[in-house]
Amino acid sequence: MKIIRSRKNAALMTSCIIFGFILGKWSENITNSPVVRQQIDINSNQLCACQCNGNEMKEQDLQAKPEGFVAKNDNGVNKGNDVILGKRFRKPRKFFIDCGGNVASSVVLFKETYPDAADFYIHSFELDDRLCPYFAPFKNHTLHCPVAVSNVTGEITAYAEAAWFPGKSVGGEDKQWGGGSIFVSKNESVRKDGGERMLSYRKKVPAVDLSSWLREHVTQEDYLILKLDVEGAEYGILRKMLTEGTIQLVDKLYGEYHSDQPTGADDKEKSQIKADLKVKKQSMLRWIGERKTYHDFEFLHPTKVLESRYAPNAANVVISKCGMTSRDRNQVAIVIEVGMNKKPAIWLIETIRAYKKKFPCTIFVYGDFATQYPQLVRDWSIDFDIGVRGSSPQLEHIWENLNYYYTRMSIIGGAMRLSEIGMEPVFILPQRQSNHTVRIAQKHGYWVVDPNASFPPRKGTQFTEENYFKYRDVERVPRALRSISDALLRDQGGIISLDADLFDSYMISVFLLDYLFENSQFQLVGLKDCYD
Incomplete structure (x- = not known):
């Protein structure tokens, strides 16, 4: 700049x-x-x-027009x-x-x-x-x-506006709008406090x-x-x-x-x-x-029709459970939630990629991650479907309380970053569900994924030091697997999400797949086949 x-x-x-x-x-x-x-x-x-x-x-400032x-x-x-x-x-x-x-x-x-x-x-x-x-x-x-x-x-x-201080009021409102004007009233020009807009900074x-x-x-x-x-x-x-x-x-x-x-x-x-x-x-x-x-x-981001072929039997835009197959076995889809940390994401995804059996899986990334590591995401897309989480991470309680326009900017912006590297996501997995998320997704043609078997768990009993983290790796693994299994058995299948930022997602990944393939009655399917 x-x-x-x-x-x-x-x-x-x-x-x-x-x-x-x-x-x-x-x-x-x-x-x-x-x-x-x-x-x-x-x-x-x-x-x-x-x-x-x-x-x-300068010559480097010349920017090309879009094709056509x-x-x-x-x-x-x-x-x-x-x-x-x-x-x-x-x-x-x-x-x-x-x-x-x-x-x-x-x-x-x-x-x-x-x-x-x-x-x-x-x-x-x-x-x-x-x-x-x-x-x-x-x-x-x-x-x-x-x-x-x-x-x-x-x-x-x-x-320009005065610097903020406790008790400051602009036009009777508690705000700090910044900047200023070259046009002022007589009152604003003569008063030391800058008048009704508090334009006391002059230069x-x-x-x-x-x-x-x-x-x-x-x-x-x-x-x-x-x-x-x-x-x-x-x-x-x-x-x-x-x-x-x-x-x-x-x-x-x-x-x-x-x-x-x-x-x-x-x-x-x-x-x-x-x-x-x-x-x-x-x-x-x-x-x-x-x-x-x-x-x-x-107008620039027009309304899209939800593609029902991705979830033909879904009751609404939110997908959290998988339906039954013709052989009366419950279905399970696995998704991976990638944060902004490249190293643990690679550990988890490459471990799953190397597993002895191939199965469909969807990786959800932030738009900022795709911009920072475009070739890595393209490489993942060879073997996995790619979905979007938003533009960048927020604290979970912040995300569910964002207003409509911030939420829309994050969802649309994140999808645009994936589009820029050649991908058009149809699934979004935000950090938390909100009414704004559902409304925006439905309007712009995205299916919202709400895993019922999240790891670490977001619903029900949360992991604490006392009930989970104080234990050794070999003792945490069965506790983690039991948490996932209980959610699947309760709902007769569903969607498992593994948070790549937590080391234990990598640690349990192979044990989880062994359980699903060898000792469970669940059939692994992709999100696009979850409701077939």
Whole structure:
């Protein structure tokens, strides 16, 4: 990740000042509200650093379009996948421009759930320098911080939220939303505590004319998604983009209108901007990064019909028990739950793979595990079915209490990571069941696996030091096997899950298979055959 920060450099300052005088329109005013106005300082050292240091696009930033993408020129004529730039050819690029980056919530949501997100290069603009660390983990990303996007270029005062303290209240609510605005009310501008939004942290920052920036860095052939959540500055920015025609560079517009905050535009102008966008066949789709959702999420991840062939006799989307075979023997399916620990997972899975008899088995992995070890998961898929657990592990009591949107992001994001390495899972096995899990699975075409014979047990008597862990290996094995056997006998079969993170799953694996094949009346089947 590249970070563009403010630095003093005399030579760069001189070149920027000269360039600023050439474009006299940079000296326009920003209207912060009907009361508060700010004058742009075109001679700012910070402006010089922002404009002159590092905004150039490098060759490695060029991102290819998805196969079949049709590029467009100024006349809407198909140029094909290759675009002529001077005397060379390149693939069209894909950009996600994140204006109002805040705590990188939009970057996380985009990377986790947006189709082909890995093909996009991301630029984030955030005016609050205290939030810069949130963007440090991300690759294929440039952070412009502290930088405010506007309809003019220069230096401006950013009004940001005060640091949290016990008893703090914003607008009468207990919250810490982070970031700030360049548009404030008279009350917020004069009060030391920052008024109703507590915007008491104030700092001069560079302001960038977004319309000009897009014209400089994006071409008509590129695919551009613009997210605009800038606390009132959106109206001036959109008016400038409409006037200069740079709105035509935008393929999809996300964001939020802040009509109840100071914006520098009256109601008539706000309505006219929306009407003019409609004429240009544009509308601002709702993007709410802090809630982990956006307007067309369900459209981009459409509802799928549950494939009944995987469980033709299942009463609902949740599968926990296997039916009876024609020979009146109960059926048992074995699944393996892989965490984020590669070593114990390999121990367990390779031991089962080496067993003297072959049998169907499903391995459930997190999306993050598949991203970190793609070749390992592909290797497992040769002999085993692969299902998804979610994006990444959570504490079990946390998972079952997550809201709908976080749960959806984890399930869809995890499935997308498997899809990226060539697998389309039909089964999910979350850490815990919840109403949200079932609802999301049913809507998006996944069967939820809820093992009735989990190891270690999640239902009934739990393992403790006193009843299990204080014993030696040779004494724990029969206790573990009895726990699994009791659950199968009680339910006349079912689904056994082995948690790869627990060493004892590896330790009991061969003994368990010997019991099932040699001394039980159960028939081992795959999840896809569990209800045949």
